[in-house]
Amino acid sequence: MPKLPALLCCTCTALTLALAPPSVLIVGGTGRIGTAVAIHLLQRRPELQITLAGRSAERGRAAAVEVAAEVAAEAADCGFLELDYRDAAAMRAACEGQDAVVHVAGPFVGQNKLEPLKAAIASETPVYVDVSDPLEYIDEAKALDARKTSALLCAGAFPGFSNVLAVEAAHLLGEPVKDLNFSYFTAGLGGSGAINLDITNYGFGPPVPRIVAGEATRTENYAGTDFGTIAYDGLNAECWAWPFPEAATTGEFLKITGSSRAGMGTAPAIWNTVLRLMVAVVPRKWWSSKRFSEGLARFSEPLVRVTDAFVGEAHAMRVDVSSATSERSVAAVQRHDSFRRCVGQSCAEFVLDALDQATPGVALPEERYADRAPRERILARLSTTPGTTGYRVG
Structure with a gap:
């Protein structure tokens, strides 16, 4: 039996570890979305120990200064780690001792795309969150065995917040769902960088995952077509089809019978x-080419920045579900004054919720928040972030 002083020492050490501020590693933390995640985490929980990870030390130093300046809290702790997340050994070492790993580097395609999640699982990191888009990435990630890691995929604004809104709208509908429609609008990227343009350009190439007549399918040559006007609260916006995964994943989860x-x-x-004209004349295989999509992004980024200065920033999303047994429908609408901040804030709130209520396994938002109590909890977080200008369901 240990002596009393030794027992007290062990007890004090355990308490110290339990009370130590959680540490969060943000992979892609030097990018515009990464800094938005860090800023919101520190504004919500200044005691968090944040590490921004990226490949450029110069960008890392600048990002850490930006975060500290915007948070303006003496207790805020934000460091930098030079890291290439595609390096499995380096990624595993970076995860050791972290309470949470956030992956916002993207794009989630190509080789070594799963390294951050694999490293988090191998090091038994309690929480892992990413903002993944491609359905192929999601399928591969969900096949991994995460028994001690609470891993949440697609945890941004859309997909992410929007998935949870769809489940809430279906709950309020209270009837089998026939059709499910996600509509998004952004004006100004908030300096979120060429990476978002890369992802958008690439999305015009592959088939679009969705549900048609109750069956999962992938529609060729569909992205950038099927234009229509979507009505938001006080806003009418043109909207074109794009391969967001939630059209398939949430549609399957809700067991919709329509489209x-x-x-x-x-x-x-x-x-x-x-975009409509370009999609009509540029071969689809070009859009799927990394060289073409990235080249177009670099070419168009200065033009986007100029127009952003005039249109400002705005973000809005609407989710509609309709009944399979009646004429009823339910709409959920959220608006925010900044696309970049909304994505970062949403991701950060998913992280904070997982730190408070971890549920081991790899899941999507519609799965993690299927039950009413956790869904109400996360919606209360997501719908009250700074910059939110509108929110309603029903």
């Missing part, structure tokens, strides 16, 4: 017209 669709539009309206 699902996910689309987005932007401002000024001329961008929608330009």
